């Protein structure tokens with residue numbers, strides 16, 4: 001699978017899954033714009049992409065802001081002159097029971113995960129549709145396929161990403177643009193690891209964060225081990241190459257959602 005001559009954009013590309021996707025696209029031959037709320041980590045990923053011999057640019061974006069997203073797409077267009085592949089990966093999570101969940105926290109998570117996906121897709125289509133070519137991958141989650149306790153707002157936002165992806169895929173199918181969703185299972189990024197990650201927050205009494213991480217892998221995952229950012233990158237490269245796969249929500253979850 002070769003992406004030489006293609007230009008990609010990855011939001012939330014500064015670390016974790018987004019960085020894995022940026023690297024996979026670069027290894028397949030694409031030039032990659034790395035966008036993140038945190039410009040410093042975006043610059044780190046961009047440097048790694050350049051070390052592979054590809055062109056890269058780091059750009060700051062807040063995907064929940066329409067103005068910021070439009071400036072991002074404009075900057076990508078100015079730098080690369082085209083946009084072939086867009087991976088809308090930026091996302092946030094928090095843990096709250098539905099009774100304790102505030103309306104503000106609901107809005108905050110929906111603004112990044114659901115509205116952010118909409119704003120990015122809309123702006124990307126503006127440059128892709130006239131060229132009659134584009135590959136959009138929206139990062140949902142297995143929490144977008146099944147609900148998880150204490151993550152109702154996060155699950156709602158990720159279900160929204162899948163419904164949106166499915167509808168838009170049909171809307172633009174005759175314009176040479178495919179739109180798919182990637183549903184990661186459990187990946188040991190900042191979202192899971194550390195005191196503030198899910199492994200840190202979902203500890204049993206006296207359990208270390210590392211022990212909690214190992215327990216979650218064993219109990220949640222049929223394969224017994226977490227997926228990696230590289231696994232996610234492989235599927236994105238496939239979707240970037242595939243011409244007739246659209247509107248799908250594909251889990252890379254080691255059988256978690258079976």
Ligand code: NAI
Pocket residue numbers: 011012013014015016017018035036037038041061062063064089090091092093112139140141142143183184185186187188189190191192
């Ligand atoms: P992460 O927390 O390691 O990375 C997320 C990145 O998004 C960070 O670099 C952060 O700065 C950036 N970001 C956050 N808000 C932003 C905003 N408003 N605008 C632009 N960038 C923003 O998380 P991870 O694990 O790499 O997650 C990536 C995506 O994968 C997210 O959409 C997440 O919901 C999804 N996912 C992750 C899973 C996991 O097990 N780690 C499982 C299922 C889905």
